[in-house]
Amino acid sequence: MSIEKSSPPLAEPLLAPPKPVTRTRTRLWSGSSLGANVFAGVSQIFLIVWAIMVIFPFVWMVMTSFKTDQEIFFSPWKLPAALDWHNFTRAWTEASIGRYFLNSIIVVAGSLVLTLLLSSMAAYVLARYEFPGRSIIYYGFLIGLMFPVFLALVPLFFVVRDLHMLSTYQGLILVYAAYSFPFSIFFLTSFFRTLPGEVAEAAIVDGASHYRVFFNIMLPMAKSGIIAIGIFNFLGQWNQFILPLVLNPNESKYLLSQGIAFLAIQQGYQNDWSALFAGLTITTIPTLVVYVIFQRRLESGLTAGALKG
Amino acid sequence: MNHHKYRLIVPFLAPSIILYGIFVLWPYAQSFYVALTQWQGVSANKKFVGLQNFDKLFHDPFFWNALKHNGEMLVFLPILTIGISLVFATMFTQGGKGIRGSGFYRVVFFFPQVMSVVIIGVLWSFIYNPQIGLLTSTLNKVGLGFIAPSSGWLGDPGWALWMIGLVVVWQAVGFYMVLFVAGMQSIPTTFYEAATLDGANRWTAFWGITLPLMWDNIRVALVYIGIAALDLFTIVDTMTEGQAGPNRATQVLSHYMYESAFTNSQFGYATAIGVTLLALTLLLSVITLRVTQRERLEY
Numbered sequence: 001m002s003i004e005k006s007s008p009p010l011a012e013p014l015l016a017p018p019k020p021v022t023r024t025r026t027r028l029w030s031g032s033s034l035g036a037n038v039f040a041g042v043s044q045i046f047l048i049v050w051a052i053m054v055i056f057p058f059v060w061m062v063m064t065s066f067k068t069d070q071e072i073f074f075s076p077w078k079l080p081a082a083l084d085w086h087n088f089t090r091a092w093t094e095a096s097i098g099r100y101f102l103n104s105i106i107v108v109a110g111s112l113v114l115t116l117l118l119s120s121m122a123a124y125v126l127a128r129y130e131f132p133g134r135s136i137i138y139y140g141f142l143i144g145l146m147f148p149v150f151l152a153l154v155p156l157f158f159v160v161r162d163l164h165m166l167s168t169y170q171g172l173i174l175v176y177a178a179y180s181f182p183f184s185i186f187f188l189t190s191f192f193r194t195l196p197g198e199v200a201e202a203a204i205v206d207g208a209s210h211y212r213v214f215f216n217i218m219l220p221m222a223k224s225g226i227i228a229i230g231i232f233n234f235l236g237q238w239n240q241f242i243l244p245l246v247l248n249p250n251e252s253k254y255l256l257s258q259g260i261a262f263l264a265i266q267q268g269y270q271n272d273w274s275a276l277f278a279g280l281t282i283t284t285i286p287t288l289v290v291y292v293i294f295q296r297r298l299e300s301g302l303t304a305g306a307l308k309g
Numbered sequence: 310m311n312h313h314k315y316r317l318i319v320p321f322l323a324p325s326i327i328l329y330g331i332f333v334l335w336p337y338a339q340s341f342y343v344a345l346t347q348w349q350g351v352s353a354n355k356k357f358v359g360l361q362n363f364d365k366l367f368h369d370p371f372f373w374n375a376l377k378h379n380g381e382m383l384v385f386l387p388i389l390t391i392g393i394s395l396v397f398a399t400m401f402t403q404g405g406k407g408i409r410g411s412g413f414y415r416v417v418f419f420f421p422q423v424m425s426v427v428i429i430g431v432l433w434s435f436i437y438n439p440q441i442g443l444l445t446s447t448l449n450k451v452g453l454g455f456i457a458p459s460s461g462w463l464g465d466p467g468w469a470l471w472m473i474g475l476v477v478v479w480q481a482v483g484f485y486m487v488l489f490v491a492g493m494q495s496i497p498t499t500f501y502e503a504a505t506l507d508g509a510n511r512w513t514a515f516w517g518i519t520l521p522l523m524w525d526n527i528r529v530a531l532v533y534i535g536i537a538a539l540d541l542f543t544i545v546d547t548m549t550e551g552q553a554g555p556n557r558a559t560q561v562l563s564h565y566m567y568e569s570a571f572t573n574s575q576f577g578y579a580t581a582i583g584v585t586l587l588a589l590t591l592l593l594s595v596i597t598l599r600v601t602q603r604e605r606l607e608y
Contacts, residue, residue, distance in 0.1 A: 039511065040408060043400050047414050050397070053479065060443060061432055076446050121321040127312055137322065144333050148540060148590060150563050153520055153558070154576050155336035155343060158350070173552040178332035181325055210317035235495055239425035246571070257427040264431045265550045273441070280428055280488045291423045 058284070065277035072273045084274065091278035099252065100259030101282065106169050108237045111176035115233055116226055119181055123188030124214055124222075128197070144182030153246050160247050167250035175247060176237050184229050187301060191225035192218070231294050238287060246277065256283050344581040349574050362581035372582065374557055375565040376409075382474055382561070383538040383593075389478045390485055391530055395523075397482070398489035399515065405575025415490070419483040425594065426480070433476045437462040463548060473548050473559060478542070485530050492526035528601045535593045540588060543565065546596035562586050 064072055065087055067080040092098035126138050156175070157166075165171025199221075200213050209215075219226075241257045248254065256264060260283055263276050344362060346355035366372045401407040401415060421429065436443045439461040448454045458465035462472045496519065504514045520527075542563040549559050560568075562582065570579035 013351075043408050044410070046396070046401065047408070047410065050393075050482075051414060051417050052420060056482075057432055057436060057443075058420075062434070066434075072441055076441050076443060084404050118325040122325040125318050125321045129316070129318055131318055137326065140334070141329065144329070145497070147337055147589075149588060150341050150542060150566060151580075151587050152333065152336035152538070153567070154570050154580045154583070155339035156332065157570075159332065159336055174328055175332050178328040181333070185325070210314055214317070214321075235423055241427050241547075242567075243424070245546075259427055260425075260427050261547055262433055264434070266546070267440070276431075277435075280432060283425065283428055287423050288420075289424065291420060295419070 020110045030180055038306075061277060061284070062281050065274065065281040067274060067277075069274050072277075087274040087278040088282065090272070091282060092273040093276045094262055095272070095279060097256070097263075097279045097282055098152065100254050100256045103169075103253055104238065104256040107172045107176065108234065110169065110173040111180070111237055112230060112233055113167065114173060114177040115180040115184055116230055118177065119184035119229070120188055120219065120222065121214075122181070124192050124218060127189045127192035127219075128200075138185075141182050141185045144179070145186065149179065149242060153242070157246050165247075167248050167253045169253075171247060172244060172255075175243060176240065179243070180233050180237070184233060187229050187232075188222070190227055192222060195221050231290065234290060235287060239271060322471050340580050340583060343577055344584045346577040347575075348577040350576075355577065358577070363585070364579060365578060366585065371557065371560070371565055372562070373560040375560045378470055378559065378561050379539050379541070381470065383535060384475050385471070386477060386481070386538050387531055387534045389443070389474075390481045390534055391527060393478070394485035394489055394530075395527075397486045399519065402489050402493040403418075403487070415487070418486055421480040422483040424480070426543040427547050429476060429480055430544050433479075434463065434476075434548050434550075437472055439464075456592060460555070464555055465522045466555045469549075469555060469559045472545055473541075473544060476545055476548070477537075480538070481534070485534075487491050488530060489523065489526060492523050496522050523549065524601070524603060528598060531597050532594050535597055537589055539590050539593065 060076075063079060064076075066083045066085075067087075068084055071078065071080055081171075092101075122141075125136060160166055160175065163171070165174070195218060199217055203213050204210075204219055228284050239257060240255075241261070244255045244258050245261075248258065252261070260279055263279055343355065345357060347358045347361070348355040374490055397414075397418065401411040435441065437445075439457065440532050444462065445454065445457050447457055458468050462468045500518050501514055503519060509517065540563050541561045545561050545564050546560055546567075563586065566582040568577045568588065569575045569582060
């Protein structure tokens with residue numbers, strides 16, 4: 001926000017002793033308290049309606065994943081007669097969700113490690129050292145934020161193909177990491193800048209090498225920033241679709257997002273909806289878990305980055 | 310000790326610069342050249358054709374069809390998303406803590422942001438499914454079943470794009486709500502208290518205090534949504550199962566670009582579409598920021 005706070009607002013001189021301003025919510029606005037209650041009531045209705053619209057599709061998804069195909073077709077609203085766990089095993093094995101899940105885990109885990117390691121190293125150097133070319137490199141990384149991914153898709157496909165890395169774990173890991181650098185480095189650079197320098201300087205005076213300072217002092221201090229960017233990258237990479245769609249044509253190597261899309265098209269011919277819904281539920285669980293655990297951090301990290309940028 | 314720092318700087322920067330250069334910068338740089346060629350992708354020989362691709366897309370009805378859809382979403386998405394998010398953000402910040410249940414609602418409303426767009430696309434395709442889906446059966450139960458188009462919500466060229474737009478709004482509101490809450494929380498409540506003393510009600514306070522002070526946040530939101538409206542690849546691809554929708558009624562430019570490249574093997578042409586899309590995105594962002602510029606407020 002570009003609004004600058006220069007001084008506290010001046011109180012206007014009042015001709016009569018000020019009315020006592022009560023601090024409860026409903027008294028804030030002029031008008032009857034009936035008006036305030038109506039407003040509160042109508043607001044609650046909107047909120048509840050939207051909450052239903054958000055929660056219900058997921059509840060329906062989970063509920064449907066326990067049904068049989070017959071139940072799905074004839075009674076979309078009813079609860080399943082029995083909890084059909086076979087849908088899940090079928091999704092995992094026959095529909096290959098298990099294999100896709102494993103592929104996603106391998107790629108995302110590898111990519112997260114690489115992203116966090118390399119971007120914290122780069123951000124540290126960019127934040128705390130002076131050297132010629134520093135600005136160029138920093139802005140070079142930021143440019144990646146401005147360009148939409150689809151522009152690079154065609155040449156990227158050929159670059160990866162010529163490196164013989166199509167449909168390989170390493171290809172996807174390297175590409176994922178490379179595209180994560182702009183935001184991660186941007187975020188971590190400003191984060192490293194805020195860390196106090198005294199401990200590091202004292203260590204250098206005591207003879208510690210630059211490496212030791214980074215790994216033993218600065219990196220542990222940066223833990224919360226690295227966790228925040230780690231969560232953010234996990235969510236982005238787990239849900240990534242268009243990159244694997246272009247770079248990962250081999251079905252056995254499909255990631256979860258591709259697999260679900262593939263399954264959705266396939267089921268049009270096979271009508272195995274129950275397995276598809278089970279697949280959807282299986283895919284949703286990791287993100288749900290990560291969200292519930294890290295929700296606060298995610299919200300604050302997101303707004304800090306978005307508002308500053 | 311200073312000269313020793315390069316022993317750290319170079320190995321720390323080199324890996325990321327190398328990866329970034331190979332997989333990000335080099336493809337982007339290449340794309341500007343590839344857009345000027347005709348290329349089937351089979352051999353390394355690209356035939357230089359100058360601006361012919363751009364001339365072609367200018368006269369391509371599919372290009373304009375896709376662009377039109379992006380344009381429709383460009384109007385539809387910001388109005389609904391920002392409107393709804395502002396309303397919720399106001400509810401969640403009034404009186405300091407917001408309306409009852411704010412904490413719970415905020416956690417819940419943000420959840421769709423965390424979901425994979427593919428999951429959301431597939432799930433909502435099913436909700437829209439005329440036989441087994443929630444929407445049609447709900448309407449039937451309340452007697453409004455006649456609204457549903459006969460070829461299905463996603464099968465009818467008139468409805469399909471807007472139904473997809475609604476899903477985008479559904480997912481996006483959570484993010485912008487969080488953004489606006491953060492912005493509104495930095496407005497001092499003393500302003501609202503002073504306004505009450507002057508006889509203001511909620512409505513005038515919103516337009517007179519909240520909106521002007523939130524204007525920069527709203528501008529940022531408009532730019533983000535504009536950029537998203539010119540993309541929309543994943544949601545469209547997922548909800549139309551890789552096709553372009555009935556009579557291409559839901560095709561957006563990013564999808565047409567993908568189709569030109571990977572279905573029709575017209576890589577030069579596809580990249581030209583990509584470059585055009587980039588130019589449109591940049592142009593849109595600049596115009597949005599200029600048009601919405603106001604004096605900086607100081608207080």
